[in-house]
Amino acid sequence: MTNISTFFYSIKQGVKNIHRNRMFSLASMGTITACLFMFGIFYFLLSNFQFMIRNAEGSVGVTVFFEKEVEQAGIDAIGNMLAARPEVDKIEFVSAEEAWEKFKEETFQGEENLEASFGEDNPLADSASYEIYLNDISKQAGFVKYAEEIEGVRQVNSSDTTAQGLTSFNVLVGYVSAAIIIILLAVAVFLISTTVATGISVRKDEIAIMRLLGATDYFIRAPFIVEGILIGFTGAVLPLFVLYFIYNKVIYYVQDKFGILSNILTFLDVSVVFKNLVPISLCMGVGIGFVGSYLTVRKHLRV
Amino acid sequence: MAYIENNPIIRLENVSKTYPAGTKALQDLSLTIQKGEFVFVVGTSGSGKSTLIKLLLKEIEPTSGKIEVNGQEVTAMKHKQVAKYRRKLGVVFQDFRLLKDRNVFENVAFALRVVGKSNYTIRRQVPAILTIMGLGDKYASFPRQLSGGEQQRVALARALVNRPPILLADEPTGNLDPRNSWEIMKLLDEINKKGTTVVVVTHNSDIVDAMQKRVITMKKGVMVSDEQKGGYSYDKH
Numbered sequence: 001m002t003n004i005s006t007f008f009y010s011i012k013q014g015v016k017n018i019h020r021n022r023m024f025s026l027a028s029m030g031t032i033t034a035c036l037f038m039f040g041i042f043y044f045l046l047s048n049f050q051f052m053i054r055n056a057e058g059s060v061g062v063t064v065f066f067e068k069e070v071e072q073a074g075i076d077a078i079g080n081m082l083a084a085r086p087e088v089d090k091i092e093f094v095s096a097e098e099a100w101e102k103f104k105e106e107t108f109q110g111e112e113n114l115e116a117s118f119g120e121d122n123p124l125a126d127s128a129s130y131e132i133y134l135n136d137i138s139k140q141a142g143f144v145k146y147a148e149e150i151e152g153v154r155q156v157n158s159s160d161t162t163a164q165g166l167t168s169f170n171v172l173v174g175y176v177s178a179a180i181i182i183i184l185l186a187v188a189v190f191l192i193s194t195t196v197a198t199g200i201s202v203r204k205d206e207i208a209i210m211r212l213l214g215a216t217d218y219f220i221r222a223p224f225i226v227e228g229i230l231i232g233f234t235g236a237v238l239p240l241f242v243l244y245f246i247y248n249k250v251i252y253y254v255q256d257k258f259g260i261l262s263n264i265l266t267f268l269d270v271s272v273v274f275k276n277l278v279p280i281s282l283c284m285g286v287g288i289g290f291v292g293s294y295l296t297v298r299k300h301l302r303v
Numbered sequence: 304m305a306y307i308e309n310n311p312i313i314r315l316e317n318v319s320k321t322y323p324a325g326t327k328a329l330q331d332l333s334l335t336i337q338k339g340e341f342v343f344v345v346g347t348s349g350s351g352k353s354t355l356i357k358l359l360l361k362e363i364e365p366t367s368g369k370i371e372v373n374g375q376e377v378t379a380m381k382h383k384q385v386a387k388y389r390r391k392l393g394v395v396f397q398d399f400r401l402l403k404d405r406n407v408f409e410n411v412a413f414a415l416r417v418v419g420k421s422n423y424t425i426r427r428q429v430p431a432i433l434t435i436m437g438l439g440d441k442y443a444s445f446p447r448q449l450s451g452g453e454q455q456r457v458a459l460a461r462a463l464v465n466r467p468p469i470l471l472a473d474e475p476t477g478n479l480d481p482r483n484s485w486e487i488m489k490l491l492d493e494i495n496k497k498g499t500t501v502v503v504v505t506h507n508s509d510i511v512d513a514m515q516k517r518v519i520t521m522k523k524g525v526m527v528s529d530e531q532k533g534g535y536s537y538d539k540h
């Protein structure tokens with residue numbers, strides 16, 4: 001039985017339930033707020049780290065050099081082996097000539113005399129290489145090891161310290177946040193369940209009367225589900241507001257304090273992060289509310 | 304009383320109810336109530352009168368036997384059908400069972416909200432039934448501001464606002480003084496004259512004797528008499 005009047009009546013009763021049951025409702029909302037605030041912070045950190053790593057990845061690559069005696073065919077074979085690895089995003093062959101040109105460009109910077117003194121000699125004659133870009137920076141160490149063991153490979157260079165550091169910090173933050181979020185999630189579901197159960201016991205007489213008057217299970221249960229969903233929704237909106245206002249402040253503070261690292265510390269725009277965070281948070285809040293109240297209603301309004 | 308044709312609206316066939324504790328509240332009760340009848344159910348305390356009402360409301364299930372109401376077999380009914388079934392039964396109790404935090408209007412409107420009626424319908428039907436019950440000026444009062452008789456009239460208005468074909472009353476005058484009891488009984492009689500089948504459980508011997516209706520007398524779960532134009536006579540049995 002779903003019609004407009006019943007729908008609005010259920011919502012109104014749900015709001016009333018929250019009001020009647022203020023203390024519990026507030027505690028539940030507070031827990032969800034804390035939970036989703038944590039989640040929000042974690043999400044901001046994660047997406048910004050990923051963003052920074054992706055920026056860093058642009059300049060961080062793995063360079064693979066070959067033994068002197070390796071022929072072009074061997075080089076091609078090594079290239080194929082490397083390209084076959086799933087973590088390889090892009091692989092580029094840099095010939096000795098190209099390497100020399102690049103070096104000259106970067107080093108001499110228009111000092112024609114110095115450049116001319118080399119004549120047609122190429123001091124980097126044996127420096128043909130592959131420049132490899134990985135799609136997942138955390139797989140870099142493994143990849144380097146693999147490349148080093150290929151026959152004909154003389155040396156593998158990688159400048160990985162920043163990226164690696166960021167990655168392991170990332171993982172740590174992820175674990176700790178996930179643990180806290182899961183605990184808070186459980187507490188939130190428990191509190192909502194308690195809130196709704198209290199509401200049901202307070203309205204026991206009313207529910208008995210409703211039954212006698214021919215109310216359907218849906219009609220009896222709906223206000224409590226609405227109560228749970230509203231608590232969850234409110235609990236989700238609150239941290240989003242707070243995060244929105246503090247995000248830019250924090251970025252400004254960090255960039256101000258750690259100006260030296262400004263080329264690493266690049267941040268995403270708040271709107272980019274919110275585009276995903278808002279729907280995820282709202283779904284989580286509403287989901288917690290729904291699950292908490294639905295389970296309770298199932299248990300206490302057994303028919 | 305108007306002529307009542309053979310058109311059973313409530314039928315019990317060999318109904319027994321034994322509570323889990325072992326109490327035999329009803330034993331092999333067979334009983335037919337015709338559409339449009341007014342029936343008193345009397346009997347000593349613990350004789351099974353409320354048990355009968357609860358069975359009709361499908362609050363409890365009989366241990367054995369068959370119950371038919373409005374042509375529906377109550378005993379075989381699925382849970383999903385119960386809500387709709389109950390809408391065909393108005394019910395009042397000794398303790399009124401009003402919602403204390405809602406005023407008279409909202410208490411009566413509740414019966415309509417529960418069945419999903421629109422605000423438009425509620426605004427039309429609630430004042431109408433309150434006027435019939437003589438509560439036209441009390442719609443904004445809360446139950447605690449009303450006398451027992453007034454509260455029972457609110458309960459009656461709530462039971463009737465959906466225009467059910469059957470009204471069940473379990474000791475509706477149990478908490479009322481004689482004057483208020485008479486008022487409620489007169490209202491029940493009027494409702495019956497408009498076509499509603501009325502079943503009233505009562506201990507009020509004066510009223511039963513005076514009204515000259517069908518009287519079913521219960522004793523220890525057994526029907527000991529069933530008389531047209533009967534009196535309150537269980538002491539004889």
Ligand SMILES: Nc1ncnc2c1ncn2[C@@H]1O[C@H](COP(=O)(O)OP(=O)(O)OP(=O)(O)O)[C@@H](O)[C@H]1O
Nearest residue numbers: 322323324326328347348349350351352353354355
């Ligand atoms: N839920 C129950 N569990 C166990 N026994 C019950 C239950 N309800 C009623 N009984 C017993 O069943 C018998 C009939 O009870 P019932 O309430 O039908 O009597 P009654 O005729 O309505 O009495 P009264 O006039 O006092 O209201 C009594 O002995 C009572 O103790």
Ligand SMILES: [Mg+2]
Nearest residue numbers: 352353354473
């Ligand atoms: Mg009783």
